[in-house]
Amino acid sequence: MKLLYWGELGLLYYVVDAFTETKFGGNPAGVVIHENLDKEFMQKFAAEVRFSETAFIKKIDNKNFEIKFFTPTSQVELCGHATIASFKALLDSHAIEDNNTYFIRTLAGTLSVEMNQSIIMMEQAEPKLGKIFDDYDYLSDLFKIDKNQIGDFNLVPQAASTGLWDIMLPIKTKDALYALNPDFKELAEYTKINLVGGVHAFTLDTKEGISESRNFCPRYGIDEEAATGTSNGALTYYLFNNHVLNKFNQDYSFLQGYSMGRPSKIVTKLINKNNPRVMVGGKAIIITKGKLY
Structure with a gap:
């Protein structure tokens, strides 16, 4: 599969139900794939769509991504279901490939995310x-x-x-x-x-x-x-x-x-x-x- 150049993706917005295989099950998250949105826009957008968390993803290179998470009222360090939703969106947009390991930079640190037959597993911060x-x-x-x-x-x-x-x-x-x-x-x-x-x-x-x-x-x-x-x-x-x-x-x-x-x-x-x-x-x-x- 050809990975798309990030600029080809444009500014994409997804609604993804995470931790489920059934539509309208699990936990919905907003996901925005972007290049250079500012925090003020992110917070206002999260308040507009009103999911418990909305993730904003910025690609660093083919293996590394920066993700920021916002509730309707504030930024949070980490969000599990919004990360799962984010990588489902990245897979759909052909920005990543299945059966690979990637890394996300978050306010909780740099963590690994494993893709395995479309099952998404993310490393948590130090317990x-x-x-x-x-x-x-x-x-x-x-x-x-x-x-x-x-x-x-x-x-x-x-x-x-x-x-x-x-x-x-x-x-x-x-x-x-x-x-x-x-x-x-x-x-x-x-x-x-x-x-x-x-x-x-x-x-x-x-x-x-x-x-x-x-x-x-x-x-x-x-x-x-x-x-x-x-x-x-x-x-x-x-x-x-x-x-x-x-x-x-x-x-x-x-x-x-x-x-x-x-x-x-x-x-x-x-x-x-x-x-x-x-x-x-x-x-x-x-x-x-x-x-x-």
Whole structure:
């Protein structure tokens, strides 16, 4: 396949559903392939289209790309589903080839992206664990659930990151997970004070996959998201440190978006046993594409 010269692509705009093979499943993202847009335009465009994240891709050379991510209200360091969407768009535009490895420059660092039979797997930033949140009375009031439903076995609410900080919130049952009804204004303030992006609530009470989750990020204008790659990457590392997951170079499946009617499947993988890192990925489907004027 002939790779196109970047200038031949023009200014392309895509809408892509990531972490799904079904139209209108997964998590939609806007993707703009550009040469030299400024940040002011990017932010205004992201606010105009109002996806949870819109990615703006600029080619550096045949193996390297710069990607910037914007919510409707602000720029963020990294976004998993928008990266998956971006590489689906790049593949469609013939800017890249399948079965190759590429590199993206982000605010979270330079990370690798692997293409393998149209499955897109992206390396996450260095995994980290942070503060434990043990005020169960406050959390139960914030999410309007019985505090006895918070925590599972030895799992406790804790901040984790593979590029973006989220609070991992273990919930005992699937019914309790679906019943979460947060006060979004208060949650936005709580996450801002605690220097995290949002809350990734999850349960191990599932017959399929490792867990099912719901992700809340009102601080950045996203009340709930159908598929969150970076958060499930952080959850993978959190579960590894809590001895729930222990195998490297094995695919793990995580479910999200089912409570929203947008079923999503996120695949993660632990790599590099001596210095653990996390890969996150899945498939994507293009909904529409066109030129941006």
